[in-house]
Amino acid sequence: MSVDSRKSTISPRINLVVYRVKKGKDGQFRELLAQHWPTLQRLGLVTQEPARIWRGENIRSNFDGSTWIEMFTWKEDRSSDVAHQTPEVMKIWEPMGPILEGMDILYLEPQSL
Numbered sequence: 001m002s003v004d005s006r007k008s009t010i011s012p013r014i015n016l017v018v019y020r021v022k023k024g025k026d027g028q029f030r031e032l033l034a035q036h037w038p039t040l041q042r043l044g045l046v047t048q049e050p051a052r053i054w055r056g057e058n059i060r061s062n063f064d065g066s067t068w069i070e071m072f073t074w075k076e077d078r079s080s081d082v083a084h085q086t087p088e089v090m091k092i093w094e095p096m097g098p099i100l101e102g103m104d105i106l107y108l109e110p111q112s113l
Contacts, residue, residue, distance in 0.1 A: 012047055012073045014108040015080070019068040024100040026066055031093050037072055039088050045079040046072050049106075065101055071108075 021029045037051035051072035058067055065076055083089040096103075 011076055011077065012075055013079075014071065014073050014110075016106040016108055017070045018104040018106075019070070019096070020063060020101040020103060021068055022099055022101050023065045023066045025093060026101050030098070032096055033068065033070065035092050036070070039092060040072070040079075040083065042084060043081055043083075043088065045075060045089075047088075049074055053066065063101060 019029065019033075033053065037046065041048070041050075042045040049052045049072075051070050053071075056067045056069070083093075
């Protein structure tokens with residue numbers, strides 16, 4: 001294994017999730033999202049820095065619901081895979097599916113220009 005690939009396996013990874021919540025489902029979504037980072041943190045999957053969360057309305061789209069954005073940092077590249085195998089996390093993620101119109105998950109890498 002090269003030094004670069006080993007480094008990427010253990011490095012924290014900034015995660016940005018854009019949730020498109022169906023109209024009328026904000027309350028349900030808010031309850032699930034309120035549990036999300038604390039559960040990941042309790043399981044040791046994220047860094048100590050709390051998730052940052054925003055809510056917005058897309059003014060250039062026909063989408064009728066709201067958009068929520070959550071940014072947090074996985075402790076390691078494999079943390080997301082571990083989360084998918086963890087019942088406590090799946091109890092949050094699975095109910096999100098029916099109340100979302102869609103979502104985007106982005107791994108962010110700082111850039112110097």
